[in-house]
Amino acid sequence: MSDRIVFDNVSKFYGDVLGVNRVNLSIPPGITSLVGPNGSGKTTLMNLMTGLIRPSRGHVSILGLTPDQPEQLFHLVGYSTQYDSFPKGLTGYQCVSSYLRLYGFDRAQSEQLTWAAIDRVGLRDAAHRKAAGYSKGMRQRIRLAQSLAHNPRVLVLDEPLNGLDPLVRAETIALFRALAKGGCHVILSSHVLHEVDIISDQVILMSAGYVAAEGNIQSVRSEIEDHPMQILIRCDRPGELASRFFAEDHVVEVRLHNDRRGLLVKTKAPDRFYLLMNRIALDGFAVESVAPCDDDVNSVYEYLIGAEEPTR
Amino acid sequence: MNSLFWTQISAIVRIEMKKTFFAKRGLWIYLLALAPVALFFTHSMVEIHEHGARRQMVQKSARQLTERDLFSIGIGMSREDVIARLGEPPVSRTRNRRMRTGRHSSIIVPTEIMSYSDGNNELVLAVQNGAVTGIQKASGISLGQDSYVFAGVFQFFFLRLAIFFGCLGIFMNLFRGEMLDKSLHFYLLTPVRREILMIGKYLAGLLAATVIFSTSTALQFIALLLQFDAAVIAQYMDQNHGLAQMAAYLGVTVLACIGYGSIFLAAGLLFRNPIVPAAAVLIWEAANPVLPALLKKFSIIYYLKSLCPFEITLDPGMPPLFALLASNPEPISRYIAIFGLLAVSILVLLAASKRVRRLEINYSAD
Numbered sequence: 033m034s035d036r037i038v039f040d041n042v043s044k045f046y047g048d049v050l051g052v053n054r055v056n057l058s059i060p061p062g063i064t065s066l067v068g069p070n071g072s073g074k075t076t077l078m079n080l081m082t083g084l085i086r087p088s089r090g091h092v093s094i095l096g097l098t099p100d101q102p103e104q105l106f107h108l109v110g111y112s113t114q115y116d117s118f119p120k121g122l123t124g125y126q127c128v129s130s131y132l133r134l135y136g137f138d139r140a141q142s143e144q145l146t147w148a149a150i151d152r153v154g155l156r157d158a159a160h161r162k163a164a165g166y167s168k169g170m171r172q173r174i175r176l177a178q179s180l181a182h183n184p185r186v187l188v189l190d191e192p193l194n195g196l197d198p199l200v201r202a203e204t205i206a207l208f209r210a211l212a213k214g215g216c217h218v219i220l221s222s223h224v225l226h227e228v229d230i231i232s233d234q235v236i237l238m239s240a241g242y243v244a245a246e247g248n249i250q251s252v253r254s255e256i257e258d259h260p261m262q263i264l265i266r267c268d269r270p271g272e273l274a275s276r277f278f279a280e281d282h283v284v285e286v287r288l289h290n291d292r293r294g295l296l297v298k299t300k301a302p303d304r305f306y307l308l309m310n311r312i313a314l315d316g317f318a319v320e321s322v323a324p325c326d327d328d329v330n331s332v333y334e335y336l337i338g339a340e341e342p343t344r
Numbered sequence: 345m346n347s348l349f350w351t352q353i354s355a356i357v358r359i360e361m362k363k364t365f366f367a368k369r370g371l372w373i374y375l376l377a378l379a380p381v382a383l384f385f386t387h388s389m390v391e392i393h394e395h396g397a398r399r400q401m402v403q404k405s406a407r408q409l410t411e412r413d414l415f416s417i418g419i420g421m422s423r424e425d426v427i428a429r430l431g432e433p434p435v436s437r438t439r440n441r442r443m444r445t446g447r448h449s450s451i452i453v454p455t456e457i458m459s460y461s462d463g464n465n466e467l468v469l470a471v472q473n474g475a476v477t478g479i480q481k482a483s484g485i486s487l488g489q490d491s492y493v494f495a496g497v498f499q500f501f502f503l504r505l506a507i508f509f510g511c512l513g514i515f516m517n518l519f520r521g522e523m524l525d526k527s528l529h530f531y532l533l534t535p536v537r538r539e540i541l542m543i544g545k546y547l548a549g550l551l552a553a554t555v556i557f558s559t560s561t562a563l564q565f566i567a568l569l570l571q572f573d574a575a576v577i578a579q580y581m582d583q584n585h586g587l588a589q590m591a592a593y594l595g596v597t598v599l600a601c602i603g604y605g606s607i608f609l610a611a612g613l614l615f616r617n618p619i620v621p622a623a624a625v626l627i628w629e630a631a632n633p634v635l636p637a638l639l640k641k642f643s644i645i646y647y648l649k650s651l652c653p654f655e656i657t658l659d660p661g662m663p664p665l666f667a668l669l670a671s672n673p674e675p676i677s678r679y680i681a682i683f684g685l686l687a688v689s690i691l692v693l694l695a696a697s698k699r700v701r702r703l704e705i706n707y708s709a710d
């Protein structure tokens with residue numbers, strides 16, 4: 033059995049709209065990040081991998097299986113989608129356990145696997161609440177639990193860090209690392225390169241439906257090193273927070289946002305910045321969101337991909 | 345391998361049942377199924393009430409009357425004559441009626457309204473100036489006639505509208521509803537063959553539809569029989585194969601769910617908007633009697649019609665649409681009908697399974 037996920041000249045068109053075009057990839061185990069701006073084709077690639085959509089041209093193969101053999105494929109694959117919806121009326125626990133019965137596990141096994149998965153994402157206390165009523169981050173986590181409950185060898189995760197607070201984000205990243213260390217494929221997507229570069233074994237940069245660059249993170253990383261990244265932080269006491277950042281040597285610039293409820297920070301070392309954010313969250317600042325500024329993301333792409341800004 | 349399929353199917357049925365039975369969106373299906381029960385229940389209540397009134401009349405009346413006595417009265421007979429034949433009326437009242445005598449003139453005539461009953465039928469007479477001027481006969485209840493009414497309601501309302509639209513609501517939503525809710529991918533990401541998923545969903549829909557509509561059929565029967573004495577019912581069950589009729593209606597109900605269920609499951613995979621397939625199938629089914637022989641066989645009603653215990657006799661006064669719907673020019677034998685209906689359903693499901701294998705998640709498009 034192959035240990036690769038292979039895209040062989042794959043194209044997908046939604047009617048006239050291009051999803052992805054002529055994609056050739058061979059993905060080894062480890063953490064692989066699909067990075068690209070909105071509409072660049074990340075979700076399309078992931079849906080193709082899992083048979084939710086079918087390629088217009090070309091072939092996809094996952095460890096030697098094709099996506100239209102779900103009865104075999106999904107013993108190996110788990111997919112946490114970007115669709116933020118749940119079957120009506122199910123609790124978080126039921127979302128995981130009722131589908132586990134379809135794998136052929138009996139009641140006791142699925143109960144045990146469900147709790148194991150829920151513990152992995154730290155949702156035990158909320159397990160018996162309706163999933164539809166969860167917060168954004170909790171919904172993200174229950175989807176993650178669902179995708180890994182049956183211990184798949186390939187985890188496909190569409191924007192899995194989206195909406196997670198810094199602490200949970202750190203835990204989740206640790207989980208991905210552990211899985212990858214165990215020989216799994218962990219494929220995740222993000223539209224922020226800095227969010228995933230430190231954890232990825234390789235990155236696939238997507239732009240407007242094409243694979244723009246692909247490879248070992250080290251090489252890509254050194255390229256961005258001295259390209260500062262701009263981040264917008266929304267919090268309750270931006271003034272106080274600003275003085276914390278001034279003390280850091282990797283921070284190049286700190287500005288109060290025009291509406292005075294946020295802070296714009298430019299940093300040369302995003303990984304250190306995110307570590308700092310974790311500590312800040314512990315210090316009692318009410319941080320509402322941490323997000324790279326969009327125009328800045330695009331400028332990183334421009335820089336990386338050497339093309340004009342994706343026009344979408 | 346087979347046992348895994350069954351485990352999967354039963355797990356799917358369990359997940360789906362909540363949705364097919366208890367969906368808020370599906371409340372109207374219950375109303376549709378219960379409508380004829382309410383109709384027959386009201387009918388029985390009215391009959392029971394009237395029956396009581398007639399029995400009281402018999403107790404009060406001077407003499408024991410028969411149906412023939414009641415029918416012997418004619419217009420123009422004198423009041424004395426009536427009394428001689430039927431005795432003093434158990435119920436009588438006098439009203440003043442205005443009678444027109446010319447263009448601008450009228451007179452007031454006292455009119456006696458006399459009611460008689462033999463316990464089942466009722467006769468109401470209007471007597472003016474000592475002679476009978478008006479007769480109204482209300483015939484009593486008869487199971488034979490009511491079962492004829494039942495047959496009509498069953499064919500025109502229950503089969504063609506209630507079960508039809510009920511199955512539309514239940515089965516079209518099996519896939520389409522989850523596409524709209526954006527939750528179909530939960531199934532598509534499990535190690536279940538798409539065909540198995542489809543069968544599981546179909547069975548879940550079938551379970552809901554048969555339970556809802558067979559219960560309704562049985563309740564309709566019970567509601568209709570409420571008005572009769574145990575003796576009448578026993579006789580009916582005995583002589584007119586009442587139980588066999590009830591079983592036939594239940595069987596037709598289940599077969600209708602099987603047939604329409606398969607069609608609407610397939611439609612739910614092909615169409616996003618339920619109105620298009622609903623209208624198309626409705627017209628196709630209605631037009632069945634005028635279709636060429638081969639095409640006729642690709643319908644559900646063609647088989648159901650031949651299985652209904654009563655043929656609706658065509659009455660010249662019937663509106664032409666009803667006459668067309670009811671006509672069954674070439675009844676087929678029961679076994680052929682059952683076999684044919686199952687064959688059509690299986691063909692439709694096979695076509696649907698081709699489609700479900702190619703099904704793609706597409707939540708964004710409207």
Ligand SMILES: Nc1ncnc2c1ncn2[C@@H]1O[C@H](COP(=O)(O)OP(=O)(O)OP(=O)(O)O)[C@@H](O)[C@H]1O
Pocket residue numbers: 046049050051052068069070071072073074075076077114223706707708709
């Ligand atoms: N169901 C669909 N019908 C039509 N076009 C689609 C459909 N899904 C995706 N597309 C188009 O395909 C392209 C790629 O979309 P895709 O969802 O893969 O991007 P993405 O990288 O996941 O974006 P995002 O970061 O916003 O999630 C976009 O131009 C999008 O408009």
Ligand SMILES: [Mg+2]
Pocket residue numbers: 074075076114190
């Ligand atoms: Mg996406």
